[in-house]
Amino acid sequence: xxxxxxxxxxxxxxxxxxxxxxxxxxxxxxxxxxxxxxxxxxxxxxxxxxxxxxxxxxxxxxxxxxxxxxxxxxxxxxxxxxxxxxxxxxxxxxxxxxxxxxxxxxxxxxxxxxxxxxxxxxxxxxxxxxxxxxxxxxxxxxxxxxxxxxxxxxxxxxxxxxxxxxxxxxxxxxxxxxxxxxxxxxxxxxxxxxxxxxxxxxxxxxxxxxxxxxxxxxxxxxxxxxxxxxxxxxxxxxxxxxxxxxxxxxxxxxxxxxxx
Amino acid sequence: xxxxxxxxxxxxxxxxxxxxxxxxxxxxxxxxxxxxxxxxxxxxxxxxxxxxxxxxxxxxxxxxxxxxxxxxxxxxxxxxxxxxxxxxxxxxxxxxxxxxxxxxxxxxxxxxxxxxxxxxxxxxxxxxxxxxxxxxxxxxxxxxxxxxxxxxxxxxxxxxxxxxxxxxxxxxxxxxxxxxxxxxxxxxxxxxxxxxxxxxxxxxxxx
Numbered sequence: 001x002x003x004x005x006x007x008x009x010x011x012x013x014x015x016x017x018x019x020x021x022x023x024x025x026x027x028x029x030x031x032x033x034x035x036x037x038x039x040x041x042x043x044x045x046x047x048x049x050x051x052x053x054x055x056x057x058x059x060x061x062x063x064x065x066x067x068x069x070x071x072x073x074x075x076x077x078x079x080x081x082x083x084x085x086x087x088x089x090x091x092x093x094x095x096x097x098x099x100x101x102x103x104x105x106x107x108x109x110x111x112x113x114x115x116x117x118x119x120x121x122x123x124x125x126x127x128x129x130x131x132x133x134x135x136x137x138x139x140x141x142x143x144x145x146x147x148x149x150x151x152x153x154x155x156x157x158x159x160x161x162x163x164x165x166x167x168x169x170x171x172x173x174x175x176x177x178x179x180x181x182x183x184x185x186x187x188x189x190x191x192x193x194x195x196x197x198x199x200x201x202x203x204x205x206x207x208x209x210x211x212x213x214x215x216x217x218x219x220x221x222x223x224x225x226x227x228x229x230x231x232x233x234x235x236x237x238x239x240x241x242x243x244x245x246x247x248x249x250x251x252x253x254x255x256x257x258x259x260x
Numbered sequence: 261x262x263x264x265x266x267x268x269x270x271x272x273x274x275x276x277x278x279x280x281x282x283x284x285x286x287x288x289x290x291x292x293x294x295x296x297x298x299x300x301x302x303x304x305x306x307x308x309x310x311x312x313x314x315x316x317x318x319x320x321x322x323x324x325x326x327x328x329x330x331x332x333x334x335x336x337x338x339x340x341x342x343x344x345x346x347x348x349x350x351x352x353x354x355x356x357x358x359x360x361x362x363x364x365x366x367x368x369x370x371x372x373x374x375x376x377x378x379x380x381x382x383x384x385x386x387x388x389x390x391x392x393x394x395x396x397x398x399x400x401x402x403x404x405x406x407x408x409x410x411x412x413x414x415x416x417x418x419x420x421x422x423x424x425x426x427x428x429x430x431x432x433x434x435x436x437x438x439x440x441x442x443x444x445x446x447x448x449x450x451x452x453x454x455x456x457x458x459x460x461x462x463x464x465x466x467x
Contacts, residue, residue, distance in 0.1 A: 155314040159316075163327045249278065
């Protein structure tokens with residue numbers, strides 16, 4: 001495993017490219033130097049903190065309960081992140097909590113309940129992290145698409161309501177389009193994997209000296225899990241969010257469009 | 261119902277259909293407050309036609325079936341006829357209709373729910389004068405057949421041609437007395453029949 005450790009000197013050398021970036025910013029007057037240095041420092045501190053915590057959690061002597069505590073914290077942080085990225089979505093915090101915890105529970109059940117991996121901290125934390133991390137993006141996209149479709153087709157939705165359709169029926173065609181859009185990008189990612197980019201887990205395993213075919217098996221399993229997670233998240237968001245966009249007496253609420 | 265743009269005509273119509281609820285006061289239908297009635301049943305009882313036609317995807321038949329999936333061919337044809345369209349339109353694609361045809365289809369779609377009354381929000385504002393007159397005749401006939409019809413317009417001439425009774429709305433309220441007379445006499449420059457201020461109405465209702 002020696003070839004996989006780059007050590008502090010290796011890390012220092014990789015900073016050369018940050019120096020190049022800072023230099024370019026100074027040269028073109030972009031005024032991003034401070035931001036870049038802050039991001040560089042912050043990333044290191046955050047990752048180091050996580051690293052030392054991981055040392056504790058993956059230690060075979062540490063009770064596996066700590067790994068589950070970590071998972072719960074990740075679900076919470078993911079929900080807060082989703083809210084920060086899409087503050088215009090009503091009730092996004094609760095929706096994200098529901099979606100990430102359901103999809104994480106499902107995928108962790110498949111991995112550990114069916115015995116793909118043994119239930120040890122070394123497996124629980126990284127796999128949960130990948131599932132939950134990928135969930136955030138799909139949740140934000142699903143929220144934006146549902147609200148966007150409903151705002152773009154407000155006239156049609158209200159025409160349906162005015163014909164006496166309940167909101168579930170009046171919104172159905174638009175929720176369907178939104179959920180399709182939100183899921184399509186993950187399907188495309190799954191198709192393109194390996195052709196354009198080598199995904200992180202696989203890259204890491206290969207760098208760490210694992211057999212590439214073993215790395216591929218792990219990566220494929222992860223891609224399938226992520227696809228399942230994304231589908232779960234998107235459907236939960238679609239059902240949960242669309243009911244928040246209507247009042248109990250079947251009126252479409254006013255919708256704020258996303259800033260970006 | 262007539263008044264300058266931004267007077268709240270569209271808002272009032274939406275209140276009648278319960279697409280909005282009042283922040284104060286009460287809307288009643290046949291003596292009963294709307295919040296005691298099933299909103300979906302009310303909307304089928306008091307049909308609404310919007311300012312701009314909103315065709316759904318598919319054929320005219322698909323559109324009419326949204327209003328009542330169990331409607332038979334006879335009912336669809338009857339609704340089309342009442343709205344001034346012939347039976348052959350049923351298999352036309354809804355997004356290929358002209359503006360006037362599309363608005364008639366929306367009227368027919370509403371008629372499929374067998375409403376007891378109709379609300380029409382400036383239904384002719386996007387139509388040519390010729391087509392406009394024909395839709396007015398259609399509305400007149402529906403009203404003469406015993407279906408009360410609230411027609412919103414900012415066009416005083418149209419109001420004079422169509423109305424049995426006139427409600428004047430100005431600045432969010434019903435105008436009476438001198439204000440009403442002055443508006444109906446056309447003293448205000450807002451009585452024209454152009455379309456350009458429709459968007460302001462739209463703005464007004466979105467708040």
